[in-house]
Amino acid sequence: MSSNKEVAKLFDQMAAGLEILGANRFRVNAYNRASRVIEDLTEDVRAVVEQDLPTAVKRLTAFDGIGKGMAEKVVEVIETGEMTELKELLQKVPAGVFELLEIPGIGPKAAKAMWEELGIASVEDLKATSDEDLAKVPRMGKKTVANIRKAIAFNEESGDRVPIGLAKPLAIEIREELAQLDGVRQVEYAGSLRRGRETIGDLDFLVACDDSALARDHFVSMPRVTQVLAKGETKSSVRVKAGAVVMQVDLRIVPEAVYGAALMYFTGSKEHNVRLRELAIKQGKRLNEYGLFSGTEERPQDSGAEPLAARTEQEIYADLGLPWVAPELREDRGELERGEKPLIQVSDIRAELHAHTTASDGRLSIEELAREAAGRGFHTIAVTDHSKSQPIANGLTEDRLKRHIEAIREADEAVPEIKILAGSEVDILSDGSLDYDDELLAQLDIVVASPHAALRQDPATATERLLKAIRHPLVHIIGHPTGRIVNRREGLAPDLKALIEAALESDTALEVNANWNRLDLRDTHLRAAVDAGVKIAINTDAHDSRHFDFISYGVQTARRAGMEPESCINTWDADRLHGWLRSKR
DNA sequence: GCCGTTTTCGGCCCGACTGTTTTCAGTCG
Numbered sequence: 001m002s003s004n005k006e007v008a009k010l011f012d013q014m015a016a017g018l019e020i021l022g023a024n025r026f027r028v029n030a031y032n033r034a035s036r037v038i039e040d041l042t043e044d045v046r047a048v049v050e051q052d053l054p055t056a057v058k059r060l061t062a063f064d065g066i067g068k069g070m071a072e073k074v075v076e077v078i079e080t081g082e083m084t085e086l087k088e089l090l091q092k093v094p095a096g097v098f099e100l101l102e103i104p105g106i107g108p109k110a111a112k113a114m115w116e117e118l119g120i121a122s123v124e125d126l127k128a129t130s131d132e133d134l135a136k137v138p139r140m141g142k143k144t145v146a147n148i149r150k151a152i153a154f155n156e157e158s159g160d161r162v163p164i165g166l167a168k169p170l171a172i173e174i175r176e177e178l179a180q181l182d183g184v185r186q187v188e189y190a191g192s193l194r195r196g197r198e199t200i201g202d203l204d205f206l207v208a209c210d211d212s213a214l215a216r217d218h219f220v221s222m223p224r225v226t227q228v229l230a231k232g233e234t235k236s237s238v239r240v241k242a243g244a245v246v247m248q249v250d251l252r253i254v255p256e257a258v259y260g261a262a263l264m265y266f267t268g269s270k271e272h273n274v275r276l277r278e279l280a281i282k283q284g285k286r287l288n289e290y291g292l293f294s295g296t297e298e299r300p301q302d303s304g305a306e307p308l309a310a311r312t313e314q315e316i317y318a319d320l321g322l323p324w325v326a327p328e329l330r331e332d333r334g335e336l337e338r339g340e341k342p343l344i345q346v347s348d349i350r351a352e353l354h355a356h357t358t359a360s361d362g363r364l365s366i367e368e369l370a371r372e373a374a375g376r377g378f379h380t381i382a383v384t385d386h387s388k389s390q391p392i393a394n395g396l397t398e399d400r401l402k403r404h405i406e407a408i409r410e411a412d413e414a415v416p417e418i419k420i421l422a423g424s425e426v427d428i429l430s431d432g433s434l435d436y437d438d439e440l441l442a443q444l445d446i447v448v449a450s451p452h453a454a455l456r457q458d459p460a461t462a463t464e465r466l467l468k469a470i471r472h473p474l475v476h477i478i479g480h481p482t483g484r485i486v487n488r489r490e491g492l493a494p495d496l497k498a499l500i501e502a503a504l505e506s507d508t509a510l511e512v513n514a515n516w517n518r519l520d521l522r523d524t525h526l527r528a529a530v531d532a533g534v535k536i537a538i539n540t541d542a543h544d545s546r547h548f549d550f551i552s553y554g555v556q557t558a559r560r561a562g563m564e565p566e567s568c569i570n571t572w573d574a575d576r577l578h579g580w581l582r583s584k585r
Numbered sequence: 586g587c588c589g590t591t592t593t594c595g596g597c598c599c600g601a602c603t604g605t606t607t608t609c610a611g612t613c614g
Contacts, residue, residue, distance in 0.1 A: 026597055030586035067587050105603095107612050141605060191614090204614085232602055237613095250614085252601095265599090270614065277598040282590095288599055299600085 003046040007074060008039035010083050016098050017089040019108040033065040036271075038074070040333070042496050042528035044459070049078040096122030104151045104248075105144075113137050127152060150227060154239060158246040160487045161199035164553060165516025168193060170242050171203050174222070174249065181218055183210030185256055190266035194327045196556030198486055198519045202248035204266050208256040219251045258290050260312035265289035271332035272325075279320055279336070292316050328559035333527070335562075343559045344538075346552055348571040351380035354425060354448050354479055354511065354539035359404050360385035361393040362543045366411040366420065372545045374418040379574040382446045383408050384423040387435035390452060396424070398440055405443060419574060421445040421581070425479055430454035432468030434475070441474040446581055448511070448539075450479030455491050462492040463499070470502045476584055477537045478503070480513040480520040488517075496525050500532045507583070509535040509569055514554025515547070526561035535580075536568050 015031035038045055041063070049056040053075070060071035077083050093115075099122055100111040114120040117137045120129060126148070134145045171189045178187045184207055188194070191204035209215050216236050220228045229237040229248070236251045254262040265273060265288070280287040286296050291307025293300040301307075309315040314324045322336060326343055329335040352373050356362030364372065366383055373381035385404065386395035396404055405422045412420040423446035427435040434441065434449060441447055449469045457465065469475055481499065484491025503510055510529055513520045518541070521529065530536060538554040540547050558568065565571040569580065 024586080027586050029597080033587080065587070069586060105612070109611060139605065139610075143604060147603090202614095230602055235601055237602085266614085268614075270598090273614095274598055281598080286599090290600090 003044055003078070004038055004041050007045055007077050008035045010077060010086055011035035011038065011070070011073075013098065014083070014086050014089065016101055016108070017086070017093050020093050020097060020101075020112050021089070022108070022112070030065075030067075030070070034070045037063055037065040040524050042524055044493075044495055044497075045074060046078050047495065047497075049075055053079075094121040096125070099123045100126065103148065103155055105147050106151070110137075110140070113139070123152065154227075154246070161201045162245055162247055163199055163486050163516055164193065164197065165550075166245050167200035167203065167247065170240070170245055170247070171205075173242075174203065174205065174240075177222060178205060178207055178215065178219065178251075181209070181215055184215060185209055186259055188263065190263055191250075191268060194267050195269065195330055196328045196553075196560055198516070198522065198557070200247070202250060205249065205251045206259070206263055206266050207251065207253050208259045209253065212253040215253055216251065254289075256311070258307070258310040260314070260316055261287075261291040261307070261310040262289045264313050264316060267327050267330065269331050272330035272335070275332050275336060276320065283320065285320075287316070287320075292319055326559060328556055329562060331560070338562060341562075342564050344555055344563045344565045344568055344571065345559075346555045348565040348568070349378075349538065349551055349555065350573070351378050351382075351570045351577060352540060352542065352548065353380070353382040353421075353423075353446060353477065353537050353570060354384050354513075355381060355542040356385050356425070357383055359383075359400070359407075360390070360395055364542075364545060366408055367415055368545075369542070370411060370415045370418050370420050372542075372548060374415065376548055378418060380419045380421060380577060382421040382423045382448075384425040384446065384448050387424055387426040389427045389429065389435045395427075395435075398436065401436070401440065402443075419578070423447060425450055427452055428465060428469045428478075430457065430465065432465040434469065434472060438474060442585065444474075445585075446477070447475050447584075448477045448479040449475045450511075451481070451483045451492060455483040455489065457492060459493045459495065463494040466492070466494050466499055467502050470499060470508045471506045473506075474584060475508055476581060477509045477511050477539075479511045479539070479541070480518050481510055482520050482522075482525075484520050484522070485517050486519060491520070496528055500529050500534055503529070503534045504532060507535070509537045512536060512538045512554045512557055514538055514540045514550040514552075514557075516550060516553045519553060519557050521557075523557050523560035526557065526563070530558075530561050530563045530567050533567075536563065538568055538570050 011031050012035040015028050019028045056075050057071040060066050060074055073083055097111055097115045100106050114137055120126050131145050171193055175187055175189055186208040188206050190206050193200050207215050219236055220231055220238055224240040224242050225238045226241050227239040234253050238249050240247055240249050252266055277287045286293045290301035291310030293305055293307050309319040317324050323340045325335050355369055357364055357366050357369055370381050386393040388395045388397050408420055408422040423444050425448045428449050428451045470478055482491035510521055512526055538558055540550040542548050
């Protein structure tokens with residue numbers, strides 16, 4: 001685990017503990033914010049601190065949300081491995097009580113009450129407590145107890161946030177179902193799915209319709225619904241199960257006149273919304289899910305006030321003096337200051353530079369792969385089968401690769417509508433050397449070098465390994481640089497700053513692997529690379545024709561990094577792209 | 586605890602729904 005994530009976790013725990021103890025909510029919020037900022041840092045926080053200890057606090061406070069107090073705690077954690085204040089807090093609140101907060105419906109007040117009244121100090125304790133005893137806790141009646149039982153079961157069944165590649169198909173299905181209802185004028189999914197996050201916690205739907213009762217009743221009785229959590233005038237909430245995917249789904253029904261305001265509110269992120277609302281206050285306005293209003297009166301919508309803007313997102317941003325902000329950027333990472341620079345979109349992609357055939361572990365022949373790519377309007381497809389150290393993926397020996405190159409040249413003749421490049425996804429071995437010798441690599445049009453094994457290396461070794469590959473003069477692209485698998489494998493945690501500098505110097509591109517299991521580089525790392533001016537490749541790593549559709553996940557990740565089309569070599573025209581590839585030969 | 590186109594003090598986003606209340610606290614997003 002990267003040290004950023006470890007440090008962030010401690011601040012997160014501080015926030016939870018303080019909340020249980022009933023601390024000032026703004027203080028709690030400050031810890032939450034610090035945790036988020038630290039987790040999002042592209043620099044390794046340990047490196048920042050150790051670079052020069054005396055000035056560490058000062059440099060840390062340069063990050064928004066990190067003040068002197070937080071900075072000193074970061075330094076303490078890096079130096080000693082502990083946070084005194086957290087240790088003291090854990091004396092007061094048993095670690096197991098924190099687990100209770102993971103259960104939907106249980107907040108800090110309930111956790112504290114159960115612990116103080118009944119000594120419940122873990123989810124196991126809670127499960128072992130009888131309904132009768134639980135109901136003795138203040139403000140806890142029969143219904144609350146029953147909801148807690150269901151929530152525990154839900155948590156055990158659903159586990160992690162759901163990868164976007166599993167959540168999106170389900171969301172599209174539900175959207176279609178809602179769209180078919182009589183009187184539904186607009187329907188869209190919002191939330192983290194619309195923002196294109198790599199994992200999705202729950203699905204959020206927004207509907208504008210003539211008959212809200214019909215939409216709501218249909219929603220809570222959809223076939224996949226296993227439990228109804230809430231059913232109100234404008235807001236309903238259910239749990240659904242679709243195969244292995246178990247998710248909460250929220251529906252919000254609004255008048256069409258305020259659809260834009262509601263869509264903004266429901267898309268989030270929460271932090272982005274807070275920023276906008278603060279900005280509105282500074283301008284003497286008030287923003288909520290019913291619109292942007294002049295004046296700072298509470299609930300202006302109740303007194304019949306006409307909003308300045310509400311129908312579309314565009315007019316609300318415009319009234320605040322901002323260009324429309326793409327959902328992918330709405331994470332409070334500086335998007336309000338970004339201006340109107342273009343963002344990359346799927347239609348900009350004109351080449352696939354990382355794909356497999358039946359020669360290794362793909363399902364398409366060279367020609368089938370080429371025709372699929374041509375059918376998608378691409379000018380170039382690179383055939384990059386696995387190298388010999390991947391026997392499990394039927395990696396090619398030197399002799400097989402030589403014959404494969406010949407076969408690719410022949411296919412290139414046979415399919416004139418697209419340029420087929422002979423390439424390889426060559427393994428970066430654990431010491432940073434490559435799986436083929438230079439003489440063979442030089443015969444290839446394109447080399448994608450990727451780590452596949454030894455993915456638990458320590459950060460320093462991993463950094464050296466990847467630097468060696470980046471600096472190799474015959475390598476064009478580093479494929480899925482960390483080797484992480486979303487929710488399943490952390491992968492390597494190299495010093496991103498060092499990789500970025502090396503990639504710039506040696507003119508090597510870094511990949512965003514668009515397979516939703518990978519999304520590697522991830523959004524925050526990608527942002528640092530893009531800001532530094534590194535060339536980026538967005539590739540689907542296709543093993544089958546339908547894998548080409550993964551491109552939308554990669555592009556969305558790139559949009560979250562604020563990437564303009566120019567940064568991405570897959571958007572270049574054929575001459576420019578082929579020219580750059582030849583510059584490494 | 587953080588932060589500053591008036592500020593080093595005094596703010597800090599806003600609303601819906603549920604359940605246990607009898608006017609609202611807790612939780613969520």
